[in-house]
Amino acid sequence: MTITVAGEKKEYKDGLTLPELIEIEDVETPQYVTVSINDEFVPTEEKESTILKEGDSVEFLYFMGGGC
Structure with a gap:
């Protein structure tokens, strides 16, 4: 199947x-990454x-x- 990942x-x-x-x-650091699929955020509890x-x-x- 074809999907688009990061464009x-x-x-x-x-x-x-x-x-x-x-x-x-x-x-990198998958436990801290937020994922969106088709412009909708995937809730942490649904990632698995x-x-x-x-x-x-x-x-x-x-x-x-960051910042000062």
Whole structure:
């Protein structure tokens, strides 16, 4: 199946789960990353059970602190 990850279309196996994608994409600090699929945030408690579908668009979002 084809899904878009961080703006890039890629091929993955059917039935790919979000945790599998996070591992394949070697996401830094996966426990702290926020994920959106098709512009909707995935609640933390649903990450483990989320199965991706053909045409999904996935973004990994990292919140950065900083300032003076």
